[in-house]
Amino acid sequence: MVGVTATWPQAGGLLPVTRVPGGELAEVAARADFAVLPVGAVEWHGPHLPLGTDLILAEGFAAESGRSPGGPRGVLFPAVPYAACPGQTRPWPGTVAIRPEIAVGYLADVIEGIVAAGFGRLLIVNGHDANMSTVRAAMEWVSGRRQASLLLVNWFQLVTPTETGEIYGELPSRGHGGAYETSGVLGFDPDAVRLDAVTDLPPKPKLPVAHPYVLVESRPDPWQGWSGHISLASVPAGDRVRQVAGARLREIVAAWVAAPPPAPPTADPLPEPGATPGAEVPS
Secondary structure (H helix, E strand, O other), rough: OHHEEEEEEOOOEEEHHHOOOOHHHHHHHHOEEEEEEEOEEOOOOOOOOOOHHHHHHHHHHHHOOOOOOOOOOEEEEEOOOOOOOOOOOOOOOOEOOOOHHHHHHHHHHHHHHHHHHOOOEEEEEEEEOOHHHHHHHHHHHHHOOOEEEEEEEEEOOOOHHHHHHHHOOOOOOOOOOOOOHHHHHHOOOOHHHHHOOOOEEEEOOOOOOOOOOOOOOOOOOOOOOEEEHHHHHHHHHHHHHHHHHHHHHHHHHHHHHHOOOOOOOOOOOOOOOOOEEEOOOOO
16 A cells, blocks of 8 residues: 555655555655645635635645645645624625634644644745734644644735735735635636626725825725726736745745754743853752
């Protein structure tokens, strides 16, 4: 009988954990360089995009993480489909939102379960902006309980605003359901997009300041659960987004896998004030 690792691509690649027999899990975990968990959402993105937009993007870029010839070997876990969703999209049809406190606890259990199965390095590929806070909180919790290296990458941030400006021009493109996100879906599943279902809905302008900020509003105007210049989206733009973001994700993963692993977490007390780090404390 041939073991499941015999089907693992010789030069990197991803092996679905759902096809790993329980008796071979320890061997797979020992041979893997990392595990990968896509996290998305089921959320309204407008009449032109599927409700699984964030899942298509998270799963698509998770697959891209293993497309490096001669690169590291990964084990792909099933995507987390449901998430906390902002108040701006919760009233729209098809959005399935869970409470943030539930999301954090659920994600903490999923992440810890993967680490406990023997995968000390876990890449989490995110397709839904609201997950950044809940996943980060869960990662911090698990890292204090298990020896683990947990890496969170949001595909949306892998292409810079300057670069999207070069692709789409001066009009804003990076909003929820906008040209950038629409193009991303076109790069993976063009049949899922209906470009003729909407006309452009110019988003509310950003504040006229250069400083970083986070602005949460109940319902910005104009807003229909999405906004953006959809006329700027195209398959070639989506192919470009997939190419650039995928290459950068693989670059991050390669550097991460090559880095030394962390030490185990500890509950040891802090040294006494003025003590020399590493020195023995007299008994």
